[in-house]
Amino acid sequence: MRPEIEKIARDFTEDIRKLYGKKLISLFLYGSAAGEDYIPGKSDINLLVVLEEINVGDLDLYLKIKKKWERKKVVTPLFLTEDYIRRSLDVFPIEFLDLKEKHVTLYGRDLLAELTIDPANLRLQIESEIKGKLLRLRQSYMELEGKPEKVKKLLDIALSSLTPAFRNLLRLVGEEVPLSKPEILEKIAKRFGLDSDLFSRWWKLKTGEMKASTAEIRKLFGEVHEEIEKLMDIVDGLKV
Incomplete structure (x- = not known):
């Protein structure tokens, strides 16, 4: 402390x-x-x-x-x-x-x-969180009419709101949880066969380490949507 x-x-x-x-x-x-x-x-x-x-x-x-x-x-x-x-x-x-x-x-x-947490309850809430955030991501994109500056903010919010689910998904499958958010994203990608480069770019866009054009933001949103959908399917079929 x-x-x-x-x-x-x-x-x-x-x-x-x-x-x-x-x-x-x-x-x-x-x-x-x-x-x-x-x-x-x-x-x-x-x-x-x-x-x-x-x-x-x-x-x-x-x-x-x-x-x-x-x-x-x-x-x-x-x-x-x-x-x-x-x-x-x-x-x-x-x-x-x-x-x-x-x-x-x-x-x-x-x-x-x-406290003792039942893994089945944890898996169910992780699934609920990911599915709910994916729905919100789609709905917000349409409400914002795909405007790049607003989509960028939407991606920032989505990353922050999904991090607790990512962190606990690693715990659920017995992985040690890294301290930093970039490392959590990297580990989630590698553990579940997702695009680690995409997750890295997503983080860098949020922190300002990476600048993106209008076309790049739209492309990134599409890629994020696709990877979250993949993860949703993985968690849905996860046995604990």
């Missing part, structure tokens, strides 16, 4: 303990701030608060300190109960597996480390 994050985490923990006292079970830092891809001043700081129970009064309590922490890039935390977590693993396996794999315990029991 970066030194500036350590101070924010320490001070935030103190505020949360004062607000919730014995109702507080655990407090976690997760997301980029808990890993290597945190960008100071740009990345949000994500936290998960686990309480014994949650009512509207508990939410109102946090409003007392919300603006103070927003100034330090702390977004409104997730407020969950242990029971909600336990009963939602089948519905949100991707989200909870991401939390399990990338978090820092700031207070209380590390209940995220105790």
Whole structure:
């Protein structure tokens, strides 16, 4: 954890303990701030608060300190109960597996480390995510009338939204998940026989490392659409 994050985490923990006292079970830092891809001043700081129970009064309590922490890039935390977590693993396996794999315990029991995700549920959500994003990609392309500058932004959004599914697909098939997004894309392509050069160009277009003409953006969109469709079919037939 970066030194500036350590101070924010320490001070935030103190505020949360004062607000919730014995109702507080655990407090976690997760997301980029808990890993290597945190960008100071740009990345949000994500936290998960686990309480014994949650009512509207508990939410109102946090409003007392919300603006103070927003100034330090702390977004409104997730407020969950242990029971909600336990009963939602089948519905949100991707989200909870991401939390399990990338978090820092700031207070209380590390209940995220105790989570067990059913591979069948994980495969189903990955399939749902990829199919849903593919549909959205098609629909948005038509809504945007294929305009290159807007299609470029659409490709950027699609890459960001598909990355969690890619990361968890690697976990599902027993592959070690790289820390960086470019490496995740490269590994997904190689593991499932997709076009690794295309995935590299997709990433470089998003980060600005590569410039593309109108014709190149249209071509790239078509290639991305084709590769995501291939991956969708692979995941659909995957046995776990």
